[in-house]
Amino acid sequence: MTNPIRTRFAPAPTGFLHVGSARTALFNWLFARNCGGEMWLRIEDTNAALKAQAYVDAIIEPLRWLGIDWDSGPHFQSDRLQEYEAAIERLITSGHAYYCNLTAEEVKQKAESSGLPPGYHGWSRNRSIEDGPGVVVRFRSPDSGTTTVNDLIRGQVHFKNETLEDFVIRRGNGSPTFHLANAVDDHDMGISHVIRGEDLLNTTPRVLLIWEALKYGKPATYAHLPLLVNSKRQKLSKRRDDVALNEYRERGFLPEALVNYLALLGWGPTDGVEIRPLEEIIRLFDLTTVKPGSAFFDRNKLAHFNATYIRSLNPEELAERAEPFLTSGKDRTTDDSGDSRQKNTTQNTDTQDRRRNTDYRNTRVASNSTSPTCKVKSAAAGNVVTTLAADIQQRVTTLSEVPNWVQWILEDTITYDGKAWQKVMLKGHLVVEVLTEVATRISEDSFTSPERIESIVMGVGDELTKRSGVRVLSQAPVRVAVTGTNVGLPLWKPLELLGKDKTLARLSLAIERLRNSNTSNKKSRE
RNA sequence: GCCCCCAUCGUCUAGUGGCCUAGGACGCUGGCCUUUCACGCCAGUAACACGGGUUCGAAUCCCGUUGGGGGUGCCA
Numbered sequence A: 001m002t003n004p005i006r007t008r009f010a011p012a013p014t015g016f017l018h019v020g021s022a023r024t025a026l027f028n029w030l031f032a033r034n035c036g037g038e039m040w041l042r043i044e045d046t047n048a049a050l051k052a053q054a055y056v057d058a059i060i061e062p063l064r065w066l067g068i069d070w071d072s073g074p075h076f077q078s079d080r081l082q083e084y085e086a087a088i089e090r091l092i093t094s095g096h097a098y099y100c101n102l103t104a105e106e107v108k109q110k111a112e113s114s115g116l117p118p119g120y121h122g123w124s125r126n127r128s129i130e131d132g133p134g135v136v137v138r139f140r141s142p143d144s145g146t147t148t149v150n151d152l153i154r155g156q157v158h159f160k161n162e163t164l165e166d167f168v169i170r171r172g173n174g175s176p177t178f179h180l181a182n183a184v185d186d187h188d189m190g191i192s193h194v195i196r197g198e199d200l201l202n203t204t205p206r207v208l209l210i211w212e213a214l215k216y217g218k219p220a221t222y223a224h225l226p227l228l229v230n231s232k233r234q235k236l237s238k239r240r241d242d243v244a245l246n247e248y249r250e251r252g253f254l255p256e257a258l259v260n261y262l263a264l265l266g267w268g269p270t271d272g273v274e275i276r277p278l279e280e281i282i283r284l285f286d287l288t289t290v291k292p293g294s295a296f297f298d299r300n301k302l303a304h305f306n307a308t309y310i311r312s313l314n315p316e317e318l319a320e321r322a323e324p325f326l327t328s329g330k331d332r333t334t335d336d337s338g339d340s341r342q343k344n345t346t347q348n349t350d351t352q353d354r355r356r357n358t359d360y361r362n363t364r365v366a367s368n369s370t371s372p373t374c375k376v377k378s379a380a381a382g383n384v385v386t387t388l389a390a391d392i393q394q395r396v397t398t399l400s401e402v403p404n405w406v407q408w409i410l411e412d413t414i415t416y417d418g419k420a421w422q423k424v425m426l427k428g429h430l431v432v433e434v435l436t437e438v439a440t441r442i443s444e445d446s447f448t449s450p451e452r453i454e455s456i457v458m459g460v461g462d463e464l465t466k467r468s469g470v471r472v473l474s475q476a477p478v479r480v481a482v483t484g485t486n487v488g489l490p491l492w493k494p495l496e497l498l499g500k501d502k503t504l505a506r507l508s509l510a511i512e513r514l515r516n517s518n519t520s521n522k523k524s525r526e
Numbered sequence B: 001g002c003c004c005c006c007a008u009c010g011u012c013u014a015g016u017g018g019c020c021u022a023g024g025a026c027g028c029u030g031g032c033c034u035u036u037c038a039c040g041c042c043a044g045u046a047a048c049a050c051g052g053g054u055u056c057g058a059a060u061c062c063c064g065u066u067g068g069g070g071g072u073g074c075c076a
Helices: A019-034 A053-066 A081-093 A104-114 A178-188 A198-213 A245-250 A255-263 A278-284 A299-311 A315-327 A333-345 A371-393 A399-410 A418-426 A431-443 A450-468 A475-483 A492-498 A500-525
Strands: A006-009 A038-043 A072-076 A097-100 A136-139 A146-151 A155-160 A168-170 A193-197 A221-225
Touching (some): A006 A019, A006 A193, A019 A221, A019 A245, A019 A255, A019 A278, A053 A245, A053 A255, A081 A136, A081 A168, A081 A178, A146 A198, A146 A221, A155 A198, A178 A198, A193 A198, A198 A221, A245 A255, A255 A299, A315 A371, A315 A399, A371 A399, A371 A492, A399 A492, A418 A431, A418 A475, A418 A500, A431 A450, A431 A475, A431 A500, A450 A475, A450 A492, A475 A492, A475 A500, A492 A500
Parallel strands (some): A006 A038, A193 A221
Antiparallel strands (some): A097 A136, A136 A168, A146 A155
């Protein structure tokens, strides 16, 4: 029987899935799927502080959302403590490990006072310390020779054993460290390829040393993926950068867009086609051609991918997937606050991000949707989105922007954008005449098709232009009157959806408002 | 300090000694389309870090320099 290809994704449950971890998971998965192998999921929770079901869910759930599945697991290291203890016992018996009672603080002081470089220098090797509370177990690293990591991406990486210090394999509280658990698990689980971030490359010789001491035979093949970095080319970090995968979901990114984009960070298909179906990516994926240099996580390009994927959705799909963004019980401004937080944390990197988001939010009215009305609203919203899908799709980058374009159809009240009002209504020619005439003709019309509505509105503009000798725009004032602003979807279909009554009501409201401001202007001039 | 990794347009990449006057994509700029905003289409911008080798020939191989990053925990 030949050894099967088997990879593993082994995150530490730290509260959420990091985009870097998601990329690691994805590459493990792509590699396994490409060569007909398996991927196992293992939760690295040897550190007691990391044990909590909520933390585990925070990893598993986003993985599922991305569509990354696994063939076995999740396996928990916290369930395998006996195995680790047995391995530690074997290492002590064989002389590969020994007890040490120095605390981290003492090690630091010793290094300082002895003038040696920082770190532990084998002080307890021959002190014959007995096991006991607070006593750690250290691995006795060889004093000579070389440990070589066979890496599919970087070739052979050599470490001089003399530079490897006697590291801890069991903590003072009795729990194993991840180097030890890694070696034991990868062996016991028959992992053939270890694919992980480059930040772990330096710890690999430790695992290899343990592996050898435990007489496990031929070690796994490694592949250390290039780090994902921010615009300053530093490793993506929780503090500085937007790394929680869930936030991308909440901002309206599509999992397929994220997966497609992530796959291209460090790897690229030879034919240069970037946006393509997952099946093709799986087929073309080749770990050995992964580029070793670090990769900037470019939200701009992600946005482009997302926009492209949104445009490829059919109308029903769009409505379905935008649904959570349209009907969430909370005020939609909550969504914006998420945005602005992000702007604060990364203002140096992505001022560009906002460029695509037409700031089209002045029409927003607080929606205190309770659940019965919520359902009705949801159905109405779904219908609106489905009907206008093609027009919406060209204008959004994320699903969370969908409401911005249709809110005015769904809300009962209207809010005017000050600038738009100023520009179109106050500075336009014959605005009151246009709106009055349009209203009159609409009230006499069946209002049954976008074409009819268009010909009414445009017709009024043409006629007034002829009659007055100046160019009179009619679409713009109608748009402001009805939607509240001067930027929006092609008007005619949405108008039909809004309905004759509401359209007329909004036209008269605008006319009234215009007359009021005119008279007050006159008064103030007198 | 020590150890390790990396280096093609601003960014993600194609490129594995001749097909390279270096291709694609994002971004940016300009144009076309358009009575809003977009989408779409067309065009333009822009790179092999530097210095030595090896070779008839180097973005591709070797060495060095510089620059960047990661690690240096009883985190993973």
